[in-house]
Amino acid sequence: MNRDFELIRSLLFLFENKPDSAMLEYPEIAGFDKAQIAYHCRLLNDAGFLRCEPITSGTSARVVRVLPFELTWDGHEFLDKVRADTTWNKIKSSSREKGVALSLLH
Numbered sequence: 001m002n003r004d005f006e007l008i009r010s011l012l013f014l015f016e017n018k019p020d021s022a023m024l025e026y027p028e029i030a031g032f033d034k035a036q037i038a039y040h041c042r043l044l045n046d047a048g049f050l051r052c053e054p055i056t057s058g059t060s061a062r063v064v065r066v067l068p069f070e071l072t073w074d075g076h077e078f079l080d081k082v083r084a085d086t087t088w089n090k091i092k093s094s095s096r097e098k099g100v101a102l103s104l105l106h
Contacts, residue, residue: 001036003043004036005092007040009079009082010032011037012049012071012078013079014029015070015071015075016071016076021051021069023053023068024069025067027068038065042065042066044068045068047074048075049072050071050075051072053066
């Protein structure tokens with residue numbers, strides 16, 4: 001599955017706007033299915049942007065799913081960098097023009 005930076009940004013906004021730090025088992029983002037959202041929550045956990053409870057495989061320590069709670073400090077920092085639509089669009093446009101993939105820069 002490919003990383004989708006629009007989904008990543010949407011998830012960060014969703015967790016920023018949650019009224020509390022309760023676990024959100026199945027975040028919903030229009031246009032994306034549960035498998036895509038679950039995968040991107042794992043990526044955001046791996047990147048240190050979301051605080052999550054990992055669910056591991058029954059036969060190994062491999063994380064098969066995460067139960068997300070809230071943004072981390074780094075998650076808030078990254079979101080602040082890409083918050084404005086104009087900035088976000090410039091980043092995407094520049095990336096396309098240069099043929100460079102976006103990355104989750106801390």
